[in-house]
Amino acid sequence: MLTFIARRVGVMILTALCLTFVVFFLTNLFPNLEKLAKNQGNQRMTDEQVVQWLENRGYLRAMPVKYGEWLGVLPGFTHEDDNGKITGRCIRGDVAPEAAPRFCGILQGDWGYSTVFKDGVASIVAKRLGLTGWLMLIVMCVMVPGALLIGVLAGMREGSKLDRSLSTASIVTTATPEYVSGVIFIAIFASSAVGLKWFKGTATSAMDDITFANFTLPVLTIALYGMGYIARMTRASMAEVMTAQYIRTARLKGVSFANIVMKHALRNALIAPFTVIMLQFPWLLNGVVIVETLFNYKGFGWTLVQAAGNNDIELLLGVSVVSVFVVLVTQLISDIGYVYLNPRIRIS
């Protein structure tokens, strides 16, 4: 088991390195750098000024060198201008150039500096992740029990009317992407045109204070899309378990139907959905980006859009590291959890 985890962690680190390098490569292509220079400097810079601006900040050096600096395995870039003032990657704010560390990369715990938000990447990511964490938490609290309940109810009597209607409902929810269901929800529950106005159409106020009115719609929008999929998996697994021999035995012994479902079937039926739920996390991340944009909730997904839209290289790298970490860790947990839940699988 330990070697298995060690190997998986090794693959994870390799994946993370490859992914961040890809992001680094794409954001450091010249047209992107030009856009960055014009956003940061001014829009009317001439081509020579752009090159000069980038040169002074060390953007025009070889890609692996810059990547090494970001990682913290190469010393940070420094530049001395005509007046003898030294600026550099590791010299921020009022720190004297001599006092600044030589290395400042992710290995030293320095995530870099966001050019859009004018703040350290680590603090931005931490703050935004906290906001998204709340959203994810409530989504999970709504989605997982809801989906399991629907799946179990549909799967316990396969082919019944309840099964048919619940299955159709789950197909409808999987066919509704967040930007469609969000728009429909806002139209029905929040617009002045229909006039229900039960909830708010934006979640901006939820960043300070989560209330029923401002958080219901975003949570519902994300939960709905994932719910159908988990429910269908649960239904399939439940339906399979219900045809098993030991369920028939229990029924022939005269155990009541409720008891069969609760005590005999449920535990075995929940193994498969566990993996699906864990693998749902990366998908939630997508939903979060759409919903946070739609409802203007300035969390992690919103930050991703801002960073990508403005070519904020270090913030974008920070965001990708976090999201890749989430994806890979959930994969690992789902694999390990599967082994524990299902004694038939042994890792050699």
Add this chain to the structure above:
Amino acid sequence: MEPLSTIEIILRILAQLTPTWIALVATFTISMTYKRRLGLYGKLFDSPIGMIGYGLVMFWVFTAIFGAFDLIVTHDALTQVSGMKNKVPGTPLSGAEEADYAYYLLGGDNLARDIFSRVIKGAWVVVQIAPLATLFAFMVGITLGLPAGYYGGRLDTFLSFTANLILAFPVILLFYLLVTPEIVATGIPSYMATVMFVFPIIFVCILLNSRYHTQPKIRTPLLIGVLGVLIWLYLSLISEAGTKVDIVPNWLDGFNVPGGILVVFVSVVFVNSPTVFRIVRGLALDIKTRDYVAAAQTRGEGPWYIMLWEILPNARGPLIVDFCLRVGYTTILLGTLGFFGLGLPPESPDWGSTINEGRKLLSIYLHPALPPALALLSLVLGLNLLADGLREESLKD
């Protein structure tokens, strides 16, 4: 003129869609009559769910095709008519001429364009891109997934690692990295297209060669003919004047893909292929242990013959079902791209862009955002129901 009432709007829309209804009825009548002779497709008409799904899908396919021939649309999708900004459904056209359709059936958007026509035109964007992109993703996935599953070993490790690498990216981050004007200027999407669109040619080439390599008399002319056409299509597709990949002279360049579409196409194929690869690899791993594969190996068939003519046909059931689901997913992805304003030009009538534009005024005007949202929902729902019906029917044998 008076604005139309709700019932009148519905009746007029139904009347406007007449060509679609005729085509739908014809398709269903013919298919129902001959359903016993049509194999899996015919069996679809035994399952009510499958029939509803197929009906929804074909409704949009026909609407899109007729819309592209300007049969259904009432106005030009890009023309702005003064005085029609944000007007509710059924508003009479201001300053209408004799030849004009007298109403905006579903109202006007915030640039005073007809929403009904835009939704119909938007369907054409989806119907053009989604199935074709999915098909390409399948070609890439199959060409790489079969050897990975069949041979295993280093090749499998490497390809699986790459696939997982792409899958670990959040899709939206990938889109933001690939589909911006800056990246398009560097030519990366064009190079990716150049690499990725080779796979269908390789696929068809190996497919035919492995089948006919014992009969060189058929094989050689067949391969030359098919490859000639495919390579010409390939070169016309990837080469476009003014981009980085401009290798074919104009007289040979059969057609040009309009701006932005190729980039969107490439990124959608790129996002979809790793998943298809994993499915195909899994199926190949499972099927290669069967007796008929062992029999073919004993007969001395080549590995590619076994992969493409023994394993692939026996994996078709799950693959067809996944194809339907994946077309739906691609539709969602296209909508996502439009929703974030990536790739397609801003005035493009595709559903995602229209939803994105409409959502900004959603608390006051519902009508610009809702029709494209419901259209997308119904098409994806149709594809999912179709997949469900196919799965049920294929499990019956």
